[in-house]
Amino acid sequence: MIWTRLLLDYMITQLEPKSAAKPVASLPETRPVTLMINGAEQSLTLAPWTTLLDALREYCDLTGTKKGCDHGQCGACTVLVDGKRINACLTLAVMQEGRSITTIEGLAGNDPSAPGQLHPVQQAFIDHDAFQCGYCTPGQICSTVGLINEGKVRTTADIKELMSGNICRCGAYTHIVDAIEDVLQLRTNQPA
Amino acid sequence: MEAVGELTTEKSLDSAGAKFIAGGTNLIDLMKENVERPGRLVDINHLPLNTIEEIEDGGLRLDALVSNADTAYHPLVEQRYPLLSQTILAGASPQLRNMATNGGNLFQRTRCYYFYDTAMPCNKREPGQNAGPSGCGAIGGYNRIHAILGTTEGTEDGQSQCIATYPSDMAVALAALEAVIRVTGPNGERTIPIGEFHRLPGQEPQRDNTLEPGEIVTAIDLPAPRFVDNHMYLKLRDRASYAFALVSVAVGLEMEGDVVKDVRIALGGVAHKPWRKPEAEALLVGKTATKENFRPVADSLLEGAVGYGHNTFKIELAHRAIIRALGQAAKLEPTA
Numbered sequence: 001m002i003w004t005r006l007l008l009d010y011m012i013t014q015l016e017p018k019s020a021a022k023p024v025a026s027l028p029e030t031r032p033v034t035l036m037i038n039g040a041e042q043s044l045t046l047a048p049w050t051t052l053l054d055a056l057r058e059y060c061d062l063t064g065t066k067k068g069c070d071h072g073q074c075g076a077c078t079v080l081v082d083g084k085r086i087n088a089c090l091t092l093a094v095m096q097e098g099r100s101i102t103t104i105e106g107l108a109g110n111d112p113s114a115p116g117q118l119h120p121v122q123q124a125f126i127d128h129d130a131f132q133c134g135y136c137t138p139g140q141i142c143s144t145v146g147l148i149n150e151g152k153v154r155t156t157a158d159i160k161e162l163m164s165g166n167i168c169r170c171g172a173y174t175h176i177v178d179a180i181e182d183v184l185q186l187r188t189n190q191p192a
Numbered sequence: 193m194e195a196v197g198e199l200t201t202e203k204s205l206d207s208a209g210a211k212f213i214a215g216g217t218n219l220i221d222l223m224k225e226n227v228e229r230p231g232r233l234v235d236i237n238h239l240p241l242n243t244i245e246e247i248e249d250g251g252l253r254l255d256a257l258v259s260n261a262d263t264a265y266h267p268l269v270e271q272r273y274p275l276l277s278q279t280i281l282a283g284a285s286p287q288l289r290n291m292a293t294n295g296g297n298l299f300q301r302t303r304c305y306y307f308y309d310t311a312m313p314c315n316k317r318e319p320g321q322n323a324g325p326s327g328c329g330a331i332g333g334y335n336r337i338h339a340i341l342g343t344t345e346g347t348e349d350g351q352s353q354c355i356a357t358y359p360s361d362m363a364v365a366l367a368a369l370e371a372v373i374r375v376t377g378p379n380g381e382r383t384i385p386i387g388e389f390h391r392l393p394g395q396e397p398q399r400d401n402t403l404e405p406g407e408i409v410t411a412i413d414l415p416a417p418r419f420v421d422n423h424m425y426l427k428l429r430d431r432a433s434y435a436f437a438l439v440s441v442a443v444g445l446e447m448e449g450d451v452v453k454d455v456r457i458a459l460g461g462v463a464h465k466p467w468r469k470p471e472a473e474a475l476l477v478g479k480t481a482t483k484e485n486f487r488p489v490a491d492s493l494l495e496g497a498v499g500y501g502h503n504t505f506k507i508e509l510a511h512r513a514i515i516r517a518l519g520q521a522a523k524l525e526p527t528a
């Protein structure tokens with residue numbers, strides 16, 4: 001029964017009503033978790049409720065992925081799992097074993113002929129000045145890579161709708177859309 | 193389905209508060225808020241419930257673990273059930289739709305602010321056991337997103353216990369398409385029509401649906417395709433994207449020229465379940481598709497609607513939305 005994975009015995013607090021003893025909170029044990037992150041295997045020891053986002057930031061020193069809301073509402077934590085964009089704050093690390101995770105740190109230098117070169121989406125964000133404070137940017141860039149993999153964009157309106165899962169408090173949206181149009185070679189925003 | 197049967201009789205599920213986890217997008221969120229405190233989590237992502245397949249009567253079976261995104265973009269769903277594609281894509285964000293599963297979507301809990309706030313009374317989160325109900329923060333509180341229909345039905349004294357809405361978009365289209373939910377549990381398999389899957393709060397607001405303990409949804413069956421040419425999901429919300437519906441309308445029309453041969457209408461954002469009323473739909477059958485003929489349908493659908501203050505605007509909003517969505521489905525007016 002490998003498919004039944006009991007993830008956690010959530011904090012079981014045992015209260016002894018008549019004894020003076022303090023309640024005993026028994027935490028479930030940490031367990032080994034192996035994740036494939038940016039092409040490299042990472043062996044971690046985690047409490048079972050650790051989110052993928054916390055595993056990346058707190059246990060792998062991959063702080064490029066940001067925590068904005070921690071509730072699926074902002075997109076700052078966007079990473080790619082098997083090429084699909086997801087919110088790392090709403091999944092548990094143990095649920096991602098056996099999958100291939102790509103974070104912002106893993107995008108550059110993937111082309112063996114040009115090691116260290118930025119990913120085209122990263123370059124387009126720089127070219128178009130598509131950020132201000134930069135906090136949402138790793139999420140925006142990973143989300144854009146996911147968007148390109150999905151292949152559903154035909155128009156500028158599609159970009160706006162399909163990037164709506166990434167909030168930018170600085171309001172850099174116009175330049176973000178420009179950068180994405182550039183990568184996708186949509187020219188609808190350019191003067192004729 | 194052997195593996196599924198095995199799971200539902202699995203011992204560890206007996207422990208109170210064991211929960212399945214699928215996409216995690218609702219459960220993990222609620223665990224972070226201390227609203228859900230499962231004693232155990234069972235990851236069901238490895239069950240073989242991940243395909244979309246044609247079934248005998250010309251319908252389509254959407255397995256429970258297929259993501260909302262893969263469902264909305266599946267060629268057979270796009271071609272034969274465009275209403276469902278359109279509806280799923282109106283919900284959440286691309287990232288969330290990649291994670292959210294068809295099964296999990298059916299179980300997503302209300303977005304009522306007081307349900308999320310453990311410092312507030314809430315009959316859904318903490319149902320009164322013997323001592324009577326614990327109260328409802330929304331009745332008499334800020335209730336802009338709350339229900340206008342079915343809030344007092346089935347209550348003992350005609351006083352509502354809970355005015356929460358069920359927030360799913362997908363289920364509103366499923367109601368219009370008359371989908372059937374397939375379930376496996378300790379007592380074997382059964383099917384539940386979507387209209388009977390979710391329930392009104394009545395005296396038990398803690399129960400969102402009619403599932404029994406230990407039961408698992410394995411698939412959603414769509415009957416043979418209808419409404420391919422004339423359909424609309426109109427979702428009204430505070431932002432143009434990435435926001436829950438204040439009011440939504442799913443419409444499927446079968447037309448012969450200008451005349452409506454058959455119609456299904458389901459409302460979202462107005463009740464504890466997708467809201468349908470066959471008598472209201474019947475008013476339109478055999479009539480020409482005109483605004484004048486849509487109005488009595490909207491009147492009937494919203495009969496008995498009650499506002500609680502901040503949400504009273506929803507009654508008029510829903511009325512207009514029904515008329516507009518019918519017009520859009522009949523192609524009397526543009527959809528954008």
Ligand SMILES: Cc1cc2nc3c(=O)[nH]c(=O)nc-3n(C[C@H](O)[C@H](O)[C@H](O)COP(=O)(O)OP(=O)(O)OC[C@H]3O[C@@H](n4cnc5c(N)ncnc54)[C@H](O)[C@@H]3O)c2cc1C
Pocket residue numbers: 071072073211212213214215216217218219220221256282283284285288291292293294295296297298299300359360361362407408409410434435436437
């Ligand atoms: C910021 C945000 C915005 C959103 N906006 C929208 C929106 O606009 N429209 C909309 O419709 N939704 C929206 N959602 C909700 C989203 O669609 C749901 O969270 C999602 O569909 C839940 O699916 P899941 O697989 O992630 O469920 P999970 O979180 O894994 O599970 C939810 C519940 O379902 C149970 N469960 C899961 N699968 C099964 C099964 N097969 N059988 C029995 N029980 C099961 C679990 O035990 C759990 O109790 C939004 C969510 C977020 C976080």
Ligand code: SF4
Pocket residue numbers: 302304305306307313314315316317327328329330331353354355356397
């Ligand atoms: S409306 Fe329902 S969910 Fe919201 S506070 Fe009242 S009882 Fe709780």
Ligand code: FES
Pocket residue numbers: 066067068069070071072073074075076077078087088089090
């Ligand atoms: S941190 Fe995950 S969506 Fe905001």
Ligand code: FES
Pocket residue numbers: 130131132133134135136137167168169170171172
């Ligand atoms: S650049 Fe500051 S939040 Fe987007």
